Amino acid sequence: MKIGEQAFRSIWTEGDEVAIIDQTKLPHELKIVHLTTLEDAARAIADMWVRGAPLIGATAAYGMALALRADPADASLATAYDTLHATRPTAINLRWALDAVRERVGRLDPGARAAAAWTLAGEIADEDVATNRRIGENGLAIIEAIARTKTPGEAVNVLTHCNAGWLATVDWGTATAPVYLAHDKGIPVHVFVDETRPRNQGAGLTAFELGHHGVDHTLVVDNAGGHLMQHGLVDLCIVGSDRTTALGDVCNKIGTYLKALAARDNGVPFYAALPASTVDWRVRDGVAEIPIEQRGGDEVSHVVGMSDRGTVERVRIAPETTPVANYAFDVTPARLVTGLITERGVCAASEAGLAGLFPELARKRA
Numbered sequence: 543m544k545i546g547e548q549a550f551r552s553i554w555t556e557g558d559e560v561a562i563i564d565q566t567k568l569p570h571e572l573k574i575v576h577l578t579t580l581e582d583a584a585r586a587i588a589d590m591w592v593r594g595a596p597l598i599g600a601t602a603a604y605g606m607a608l609a610l611r612a613d614p615a616d617a618s619l620a621t622a623y624d625t626l627h628a629t630r631p632t633a634i635n636l637r638w639a640l641d642a643v644r645e646r647v648g649r650l651d652p653g654a655r656a657a658a659a660w661t662l663a664g665e666i667a668d669e670d671v672a673t674n675r676r677i678g679e680n681g682l683a684i685i686e687a688i689a690r691t692k693t694p695g696e697a698v699n700v701l702t703h704c705n706a707g708w709l710a711t712v713d714w715g716t717a718t719a720p721v722y723l724a725h726d727k728g729i730p731v732h733v734f735v736d737e738t739r740p741r742n743q744g745a746g747l748t749a750f751e752l753g754h755h756g757v758d759h760t761l762v763v764d765n766a767g768g769h770l771m772q773h774g775l776v777d778l779c780i781v782g783s784d785r786t787t788a789l790g791d792v793c794n795k796i797g798t799y800l801k802a803l804a805a806r807d808n809g810v811p812f813y814a815a816l817p818a819s820t821v822d823w824r825v826r827d828g829v830a831e832i833p834i835e836q837r838g839g840d841e842v843s844h845v846v847g848m849s850d851r852g853t854v855e856r857v858r859i860a861p862e863t864t865p866v867a868n869y870a871f872d873v874t875p876a877r878l879v880t881g882l883i884t885e886r887g888v889c890a891a892s893e894a895g896l897a898g899l900f901p902e903l904a905r906k907r908a
């Protein structure tokens with residue numbers, strides 16, 4: 543998507559280096575970072591310079607290629623896999639991408655591995671762009687159906703949580719792709735953007751994206767969603783996913799579950815938008831089985847932002863002695879999910895729904 547007049551992906555190559563946008567600096571600074579080693583890629587994921595399940599997967603695939611360029615031996619391949627896999631536990635695209643690279647290169651002569659991994663990483667990135675465009679087209683139909691119930695010029699109001707935009711993927715985003723396509727088609731659309739404590743991906747990333755694309759949006763505190771829905775101000779919730787189970791439970795940024803509860807209580811359709819690479823076919827009970835990342839307490843006890851003096855500063859908002867728990871994700875049970883918007887269509891959040899769209903994948907894991 544565009545930042546100003548310049549088109550960007552969230553990750554790309556420059557020669558034999560991997561270029562990313564350091565998302566911890568947005569929206570105040572557009573900082574491009576070049577990854578040249580396995581350690582660079584691992585740190586970029588762990589420290590959330592890049593984040594979002596599909597982008598984590600693409601970055602990890604390039605990280606494997608960088609590792610194999612330095613040392614293509616079996617031990618190096620294994621170390622690279624383990625190092626990258628240990629960066630963050632929840633988004634399944636990480637394991638999906640690492641498995642894809644290991645499967646592609648494992649049986650090759652070591653001398654051919656780095657190039658094959660680099661090529662596959664590029665394919666994963668390109669396929670993610672195409673996949674998200676298809677997710678957008680499938681989700682667009684939902685927005686269009688709501689638009690037909692509106693008076694001419696009246697906007698469809700979408701609420702989203704965290705950032706499941708082009709910055710969470712290689713391009714287009716998942717939850718935002720239908721919004722971008724609706725906007726580009728001239729359908730009036732407005733987005734309520736959950737700020738999404740504690741990392742504020744909504745305030746700093748989704749608002750940044752939507753603003754640069756010209757999509758009407760309003761930033762709200764995370765806890766406003768229920769009020770907005772009670773007052774009929776939300777027509778549709780679309781969120782992303784970090785891992786969706788074979789039965790349709792949706793693991794996503796902390797707070798998503800509460801939004802789904804409010805949506806159900808107020809009769810608001812609640813969709814998750816995700817590619818097949820975000821489905822964990824091995825998991826059936828998301829609440830019981832999906833590992834929920836716990837990050838450092840300083841992400842909750844401190845906030846980072848631009849001071850009135852124009853400098854980016856980090857300030858403490860809780861007493862130094864206060865213990866902090868920082869759960870990064872929660873799981874929305876399938877029963878609260880209206881549907882899953884995928885690259886192959888929209889389905890029920892159920893085993894039958896997912897198997898109907900992806901029979902070959904459901905069978906493989908059965």
Ligand SMILES: CSC[C@H]1O[C@H](OP(=O)(O)O)[C@H](O)[C@@H]1O
Binds near residue numbers: 710794
């Ligand atoms: C398209 S996946 C986006 C997904 O990832 C975010 O988590 P994080 O920023 O911690 O990587 C959030 O759960 C988004 O919905």
